[in-house]
Amino acid sequence: MKTRSQTAPKPLKTVALAPRPRPKPSGKGDARAPKKPPTAFFYFMEDFRKTYKQENPSVKTMQEIGKACGEKWNTMTFEEKVKYYDIATEKRAEFEKAMVEYNKKKESGDMSEESD
DNA sequence: CGTGTGATTGTTGAT
DNA sequence: ATCAACAATCACACG
Numbered sequence: 001m002k003t004r005s006q007t008a009p010k011p012l013k014t015v016a017l018a019p020r021p022r023p024k025p026s027g028k029g030d031a032r033a034p035k036k037p038p039t040a041f042f043y044f045m046e047d048f049r050k051t052y053k054q055e056n057p058s059v060k061t062m063q064e065i066g067k068a069c070g071e072k073w074n075t076m077t078f079e080e081k082v083k084y085y086d087i088a089t090e091k092r093a094e095f096e097k098a099m100v101e102y103n104k105k106k107e108s109g110d111m112s113e114e115s116d
Numbered sequence: 117c118g119t120g121t122g123a124t125t126g127t128t129g130a131t
Numbered sequence: 132a133t134c135a136a137c138a139a140t141c142a143c144a145c146g
Binding site: 036061062063066069096 | 121128
């Protein structure tokens, strides 16, 4: 039963192909657009973050924790990660559903209608 | 007082 | 099929 097989871990290039113009979070954006659910990595981070703080109360910035998370994540085995993948999978399903309603709402005529 | 920045990987939408 | 940007977290610095 190889469920979905783990597929060989291929290094995504995703190199710096383009600049990252980040819009300001404070500004309003498409509130109607469903936000992307946190990935398994983030769920792992929730647990890792607490543990890391306990063993490293001196570290506060997520920058260092993030690095530690990534490093640990790479050392984790699929079985250990699958646990978090499972959680993320459920969220993805919900997100996908939200996307359907989002598209539906868009057709509703909410896209051209600029209330306000 | 308010917000952007810093790093991590995964996921998804668009072309 | 491949690219590109965004998802959360927390403390700090600047105007």
